[in-house]
Amino acid sequence: MAGSHSSPMPNAPAVADALPGAAPPRARRRRRALPPAWLGAASVCAMVLAWWAVSGGRVVPAALLPSPADVWAAALEIARNGYRGTTLWGNALSTLGRLAGGFGLAVLVGVPLGLWMGGSRAPAAALDWIVQFLRPLPPLSYMILLILWLGTGDASKTALLFLTAFPIVVAASAAGVRGVKLQRVQAARALGASRAQVFRHVVLPSAAPMVFTGLQIALAAAFSTVVSAELMAATDGLGWMVISASHFLRNDVILLCILVLGLLGVGLAWALRLLDRRVVHWRGRD
């Protein structure tokens, strides 16, 4: 067992990253005046101060770049009176609802299909070319066809998000199954495990980290796509709010939406990483 796999060297940087106390030697040589977490907060504060200094008519016209105070005032006003009959929460929820619908459907269909395609030859041969054709295609390019076929309502958006996430999920799930070590499957079979038991106890745990990586990539892609789709054709959602605010030159509302979208994106990525760590806690310990 002294092969290259059991050598600790390839994993050394990952281990050093995971342990907060074990800083890499380069960093240790220099003495740190501030812990990096503070430095991050300080740089965000500096950015906000710089924004404050140049905005609001001091350097840049207020119509082009509203100040943080303007954006805050817009946030309060929208919280109190809403924005053109909708609320910020309502719009965020409709964006997230669309995302959940399209992405959820892609997970429900894509993961089992991908696992099946990874495990047996016939479905892979029959369907892989469709996945390979869809994967590099920018989703917005076929949005107009989906609108033509399904109308401008939520059906075309759900289909678009499904088609965005589906090929990524399928490809990752299939690759996860194909990456399972053959020796493990053979060992389990030799010890008398049934096909179902091999799948449940050997294939699924080995493929799960790859599947989860695919889910994270697919969710990020779907999030970007849902906002683009809402910019194009929607009557609610954060993307609609951005494009509607731009028609009325409400740059404060646009900035507010961008901040909310950025935080949502960070939050979604963080939530999926947390789920990843809880569900596939054996990742990387192969």
Add this chain to the structure above:
Amino acid sequence: MRRAVPSWAITALSVGLLLAAWVGATSGGLVRDLFLPGPADLWAGLTELVEDGYKGRTLLEHLGMSLLRVGAGFLTGALAGTALGLAMGYSPRLDAAAAPFIEFLRPLPQLAYLVLLIVWLGIGEASKITMLFLAALPVAAVAARDGVRNAPPERQRAALALGASRWQVFRHVVAPSALPEILTGARLALGIVYGTLIAAEIIAGSSGIGWMILDAGRFLRSDYAFVGIVAIGLAGVALDRLLLLVERRVVHWAGR
């Protein structure tokens, strides 16, 4: 293992079935050509687009304009992002200071800030290329930072102990081990930039292949839209293969 039917036969059968369904549905009058053009319509559309063009520009000219934008945004964004990421990999302080912005920018839907960029820079090329720059930057920065961080510290220490200068360590130890990751990041960034540009041309464009599809769709010329979509898919695959080729030539030592 039974080997009754070879894989290529199953693939061929599946492609054939789908093609047959397409031909059957379109020629049998099951679907109107407005929704799904048949093979003959598609071919006619392709020759028209290549020879006469769509609204003043041929298919290749539209595609070329899109690729120029992709090239400008990708090159500037990937270069700036790689430089920033290398510096972040070396300096934990810079990393801590820049990370919040990179992490915020990375998952942010690019089209959301395009609207703001259009207000600031106008509807022309500047706003689109700035958006593509901002789309490529965080992806390239994260790849370069992780590449530097994952450079084996033993080798760096060995080189330093043997009397190498910091620049020599970077040139001969850190750069070669970070380069594969940087180029993988570049491929990822190119894919994102390409997809984003198509979306941007659809939302706010007056030329380019993305705009052509949307405009054709609005006038219910779904044959043009189909040809455009296939062209976008093929160009996307070609771009990715091109970068893969560069990757294989430049970092032929990757994985060893």
